[in-house]
Amino acid sequence: MQTTPKFTLYDYLNKNGNNEFKEWTKKLQKIERAKLNVRLDMLSSQGFGLFPVILTGTPTAGISKLRVKGKVQLRPMLCKGPINNEHEFTLLIGATERDSKFAPRNADEKANDRKKIIIETPNRRCPHERVS
Amino acid sequence: MKELVKTLVTEFDDKEYAHAYMEEFSNMAIAAQIKVLREQRGWTQKELADASGMKQERICALEDIDYDAWTIKTLRKLSKAFDLTVKLSFEAFSSGILDAVKINAKTLERTSRQEDLDKFSCDDFGAKEILWSEPVTTTQPSIYLVQTNHMAVNDIKYFEHRQTA
Numbered sequence A: 001m002q003t004t005p006k007f008t009l010y011d012y013l014n015k016n017g018n019n020e021f022k023e024w025t026k027k028l029q030k031i032e033r034a035k036l037n038v039r040l041d042m043l044s045s046q047g048f049g050l051f052p053v054i055l056t057g058t059p060t061a062g063i064s065k066l067r068v069k070g071k072v073q074l075r076p077m078l079c080k081g082p083i084n085n086e087h088e089f090t091l092l093i094g095a096t097e098r099d100s101k102f103a104p105r106n107a108d109e110k111a112n113d114r115k116k117i118i119i120e121t122p123n124r125r126c127p128h129e130r131v132s
Numbered sequence B: 001m002k003e004l005v006k007t008l009v010t011e012f013d014d015k016e017y018a019h020a021y022m023e024e025f026s027n028m029a030i031a032a033q034i035k036v037l038r039e040q041r042g043w044t045q046k047e048l049a050d051a052s053g054m055k056q057e058r059i060c061a062l063e064d065i066d067y068d069a070w071t072i073k074t075l076r077k078l079s080k081a082f083d084l085t086v087k088l089s090f091e092a093f094s095s096g097i098l099d100a101v102k103i104n105a106k107t108l109e110r111t112s113r114q115e116d117l118d119k120f121s122c123d124d125f126g127a128k129e130i131l132w133s134e135p136v137t138t139t140q141p142s143i144y145l146v147q148t149n150h151m152a153v154n155d156i157k158y159f160e161h162r163q164t165a
Helices: A020-026 A030-046 A107-120 B002-011 B015-040 B045-052 B056-062 B072-082 B093-102 B113-122 B124-129
Strands: A008-012 A055-057 A064-066 A077-080 A088-093 A096-098 A101-103 A125-127 B143-147 B156-160
Touching: A008 A020, A008 A030, A008 A107, A020 A088, A030 A064, A030 B002, A030 B015, A030 B093, A077 A107, A088 A107, A101 A107, B002 B015, B002 B093, B015 B045, B015 B056, B015 B072, B015 B093, B045 B056, B045 B072, B113 B124
Parallel strands: A008 A088
Antiparallel strands: A008 A125, A055 A064, A064 A077, A077 A088, A096 A101, B143 B156
């Protein structure tokens, strides 16, 4: 018995059509990418059901961070939807957190800007491109 | 989800990646199972803490999917509280991949000892659960493929078959 994914993941595309989240992921260490992919797989297949704290809020409403513990605390930022809020998550920006500060700075605000862009222009995202 | 299985098989060609992925998954799965088992019994964290001789704060930490410092001693305390047995074993990566793909709350639930054994007895001690009556041919000790009715994390279980013939 295999479960059907509850959520489809998407990646934000910049104005040149480049997948910045994919580029960010490529720069991670192999172990970090593995941990990130587990969390994304569980988020996609389970949503919040089995892992209620897999996502936590940020200072910006509507923007969540995926917590990936490690030498570097990965905090990729994402939102539900924003086209279909019931069945989608969109990865907006790759980020890390140290001493309660995000890198890049104001990553949550930048993520929110990108979310707005996608709402206005839905083709500024693509199905999530996995990097292993 | 077959796509994810295929993806993981390809990715697990890299040993370092495979171990990192499964270690992270295992940590998340055991934390999730503690929460699922507690809720299955209708217990609060405080009630589980009392039953296992731990503090509520400790239970909270153990249910956190970021927790990664498991000890057998802690797992045994919890198993006694849940009236379950801890099954520790080394597993093949294919088995781990299936666990990752099939995980959900139902697959993590377990029935406590007395109820489980009563059902086990009623089911003719699991005789009906054997799908393959013939041992699989292998260079290793023979195995049976068994599917339980309890939807275990490893709901495909391999049992060593002791050939008596």
